[in-house]
Amino acid sequence: MNYFSSDFTLGILGGGQLGKMLLYETRKYDIRTIVLDPSADAPCRIACNNFEQGSLMDFDTVYNFGKKADVLTYEIELVNVKALEQLEKEGVKVFPSSKTLRTIQNKATQKLFYVDHEIPTAPFTRFAYTSEILPAMEHEALSFPFVWKSTQFGYDGMGVKVIRKAEDLNELPNVECIAEHMIPFKNELAVIVSRNVSGEVKTYPVVEMEFHPEANQVEYVICPARIDESVAQKAQEIALKVSNAIEHVGLLAVEMFQTEDDHILVNEVAPRPHNSGHYSIEASYTNQFEQHLRAILDLPLGKTNSKLAGIMVNLVGAEGHFGDVVYENIEDIMKMDGVTPHIYGKRETRPFRKMGHVTIIHEEVAEARKIAQKVKETINVISKNN
Structure with missing residues (x-):
C-alpha cells in the first residue's frame, strides 16, 4: 500500500502529547491523519488533517471514527475495546490489536497474564x-x-x-x-520493544527511571541505564519474553524493577509510545514515534542505537499553580548546549500535570545527568496569576 502523499488514512485514538509527537513523524512522511479526543483543546488538534471531538470510551463514537481509517492506533489505553473488536471484524487494521489492549487495560488481568506465562513479577x-x-x-x-x-x-x-x-x-x-x-529494589528500569506486522523485532537500550517521591511520576529517564551489562542483558531478555507472549504490533514499553539481588521483575507495560522513550527524539537514530509508525504500517524498523547519552526531564505543573501556563526561565535552559525543550500544547497548568519535557544529550551520561539536574532546578511550570 502507498502510505505517502496518498488517500491512505491513519486514525489515532487520543489527542494528547504522545499523539502530537507521533504527528511530527506523519508530517515528515506526508501521511494523512485523523484524530479523536474528548477535549476540544487537545494538543493534536493543530497537527492532524482532521480532528474530531468525542469520547474514547463510547462504542458508537470509536466505531464510527474507526470506519474512516485504513489503520487505527491509539496513544492511550482508555479506549472502548469492544468497538476495536468490531472494527477488526469488519476489516479495519487496529495496531496494537484489541486482544493486546484487552490483556493490558486491566492491571489484574495483566498481572495474571504474567503468572500464566511465567514472567517474573511481584x-x-x-x-x-x-x-x-x-x-x-x-x-x-x-x-x-x-x-x-x-x-x-x-x-x-x-x-x-x-x-x-x-x-x-x-x-x-x-x-x-x-x-x-512491596519489593526492595535498586532501580526502576524500562525497555521499549518494537515489532512490525511482519514480525521484525528490535529493542531500545535499557533506561533507568527516577521517580518523584510524592507524585509517583517519572522525573528523569536516563539512557543508558547505569547498571551492569549482565543486568541490562537480563532486562532485555525479559522484555522480549513479554513482547513475544503478548504478540503486539507497534511499541511495547516494559517497566521493570531491578531487585537488591539483581533479579528483574516486570511492573507493568504500555502498548504505545511511552514516557521512558522520549529521550530517543534527540538521542537515538530512530526515535520511538517514528518506530511506532514504521511498525504499525509494516515498514522496515529503524536502528534503535543511541547516538549519544540521553536524559529526559519531565516538565510538570508546580504545586499550588492552576490556570494559564508560564514556562519560567525557559530561555535560560535554551542557552545550555545539548538541551531541547518540548512543549506539549496544554494551555492550563495544574499541580503535577505533564506539560512538556526537556531532553539533554551529551557524550557522557554522568555529565548529562548533571545538566539535567540544573535544568530541573532552573525551569518552573507556573501559572500567570500566582
Missing part, C-alpha cells in the same frame, strides 16, 4: 473492592506495607498508593484493585 492479591483489603489482612492474607493499585483508569501516578497503615486506605476509592507486595 506477588499480588486481587480484590473486587478496596473494602475487602482490611478483612483479608485480619486473616493474615496480606501485611503492611504493600502497594495498592486500581485495576483501571490509573495513569501518571494516579491510581497507585503505598499503604503503610490501615488509615492509608481511608481515602481510596472502593473499586476493583490489586494489593502488590
Whole structure:
C-alpha cells in the first residue's frame, strides 16, 4: 500500500502529547491523519488533517471514527475495546490489536497474564473492592506495607498508593484493585520493544527511571541505564519474553524493577509510545514515534542505537499553580548546549500535570545527568496569576 502523499488514512485514538509527537513523524512522511479526543483543546488538534471531538470510551463514537481509517492506533489505553473488536471484524487494521489492549487495560488481568506465562513479577492479591483489603489482612492474607493499585483508569501516578497503615486506605476509592507486595529494589528500569506486522523485532537500550517521591511520576529517564551489562542483558531478555507472549504490533514499553539481588521483575507495560522513550527524539537514530509508525504500517524498523547519552526531564505543573501556563526561565535552559525543550500544547497548568519535557544529550551520561539536574532546578511550570 502507498502510505505517502496518498488517500491512505491513519486514525489515532487520543489527542494528547504522545499523539502530537507521533504527528511530527506523519508530517515528515506526508501521511494523512485523523484524530479523536474528548477535549476540544487537545494538543493534536493543530497537527492532524482532521480532528474530531468525542469520547474514547463510547462504542458508537470509536466505531464510527474507526470506519474512516485504513489503520487505527491509539496513544492511550482508555479506549472502548469492544468497538476495536468490531472494527477488526469488519476489516479495519487496529495496531496494537484489541486482544493486546484487552490483556493490558486491566492491571489484574495483566498481572495474571504474567503468572500464566511465567514472567517474573511481584506477588499480588486481587480484590473486587478496596473494602475487602482490611478483612483479608485480619486473616493474615496480606501485611503492611504493600502497594495498592486500581485495576483501571490509573495513569501518571494516579491510581497507585503505598499503604503503610490501615488509615492509608481511608481515602481510596472502593473499586476493583490489586494489593502488590512491596519489593526492595535498586532501580526502576524500562525497555521499549518494537515489532512490525511482519514480525521484525528490535529493542531500545535499557533506561533507568527516577521517580518523584510524592507524585509517583517519572522525573528523569536516563539512557543508558547505569547498571551492569549482565543486568541490562537480563532486562532485555525479559522484555522480549513479554513482547513475544503478548504478540503486539507497534511499541511495547516494559517497566521493570531491578531487585537488591539483581533479579528483574516486570511492573507493568504500555502498548504505545511511552514516557521512558522520549529521550530517543534527540538521542537515538530512530526515535520511538517514528518506530511506532514504521511498525504499525509494516515498514522496515529503524536502528534503535543511541547516538549519544540521553536524559529526559519531565516538565510538570508546580504545586499550588492552576490556570494559564508560564514556562519560567525557559530561555535560560535554551542557552545550555545539548538541551531541547518540548512543549506539549496544554494551555492550563495544574499541580503535577505533564506539560512538556526537556531532553539533554551529551557524550557522557554522568555529565548529562548533571545538566539535567540544573535544568530541573532552573525551569518552573507556573501559572500567570500566582
